[in-house]
Amino acid sequence: MAEDICLFTKEGLIIKPPKKSPASLRILVLVFAMVCGVYIFSFCLKQTNVHTSSKFLNLKVNWRHCHGHSIDRSQTPYLHYPKPTTFSRAECACNPVRPFAILSMQRSGSGWFETLLNNHTNVSSNGEIFSVKERRNNVSSILSTLDRVYNLDWVSSASKNQCSSAVGFKWMLNQGLMEYHKEIVEYFNDRGVSVIFLFRRNLLRRMVSVLANSYDRYAKLLNGMHKSHVHSHEEADKLSSYKPIINSTSLVMDLKQMEKMVLEALEHFSSTRHIILYYEDLIKNRTKLVDVQEFLGLPLMELKSRQIKIHKGLLLDHIKNWDDVTKALRGTAYESFLHTDYAS
Structure with missing residues (x-):
């Protein structure tokens, strides 16, 4: 071929290189660029994965940092940050x-506790945050209040x-608690809420306290002021x-x-x-507070x-129709309520 002719000159032998097709050169450059692009992309992807893993690792370390070695691991579900x-x-x-x-009923000692x-x-x-009706209108308002x-x-x-170290409130049974108990139990268990039940054993004494407190709401015996608790x-x-x-x-039906x-x-x-507590036990035995x-x-x-304490001493001193109450409860499961059941 004419392109491969060797020329002799005085200085020496000259060999002309063969000419390459411009199209082939462009394809070669394109392939090289693609290879380089794939390599750079894979390298950046690895770096991103390492960075992301590092972030998750730091989050884990920070979360674990809040769990001291002195904390009983069995208590972890009940701890909140x-x-x-x-x-x-x-x-x-x-x-x-x-x-x-604190789950209780009105006039059961929950204010004092x-x-x-x-x-x-x-x-x-x-x-008593759910004494306000708007906060217990529906389960959504209840749960949002609990979150706050x-x-x-x-x-x-x-x-x-x-x-x-501990945060909570007192919740009366007639304030939406029983109506939405399924959703509330689920919430409590999901978030590790500890429940303190506080009731009165002597429901007759509770009834006296409820009636007296209701009377004072309009009578306002203390200089025109109503007080549920006194100092x-x-x-x-x-x-x-x-x-x-x-x-x-x-009476018997009301107590039931x-x-x-x-x-x-x-x-x-x-x-x-x-934990289940009774007002009378707290009065008699302060180790219950431990x-x-x-x-x-x-x-x-x-x-x-x-x-x-407002109503101290024997119960007969605080009920106007004591004889009628005695007759109604005699021989029933509630007869023991007639007698004092803790030191005054």
Whole structure:
């Protein structure tokens, strides 16, 4: 071929290289570029995966960092690490908080018991929050309220904010608790809420307290003010001066109804982590408060309350139609309620 002719010159032999097709050269460059692109893409993908794994690893390490070695692993489901939106927990962010709820009935000593709990440095018990009807209109409003409380975004005079070890409130059985018990039990179990049942053994004494408190709502015996709880013996004597008349005809049925509600509550919430307390036991035996503190995983403290008991002494001194009540209960399962059952 003419392109391969060798030329001889004076200086030496010259060999002309063969000419290559321009199309072939372009294909070669394209293939090379594709290979380089695939290599660069795979390298970047590996780097991204490593970075992502590193992020997840850091999150795991940070989460585990909040679980101290001293914490009993069996208690982990009942510990919560809130991230409130209203403030920063700062250095207390890794301090675990145990959510709780006091389930009770009106005039069963729950107000006095809650003041004892709030006397503890590390407890925030926020009162009877579902006494407001709007918060218990439906299950959605109930659950959103619970979220605010347990996320430390509920503000009350009892709130200790950052370094609370236990946070909760008291919930009366007639405040939507029984109506939506299935959803509430599921919520409690999902979030590890510890339940404290607080009831009165002597339901007749509870009835006296309920009637007297209802009377004072409009009578306002204390200088035109209604008080459900008092801090002086003078105030207690003034309120206890009123002696209610109890409907002896429906008395046994009324006591059965109260007893039934208590039993239903215990049954509905039996699957939760719970402790059962009775007002009379707390009055007679203050070591019960130690049991409560241990149940909530709290450092032990001596708990005090400024509240004064209103109806002290024998029950016959606080019921106007005592003879009728005695006749109605004699020979029934509730006859023992007629007698005092704890030191005055």
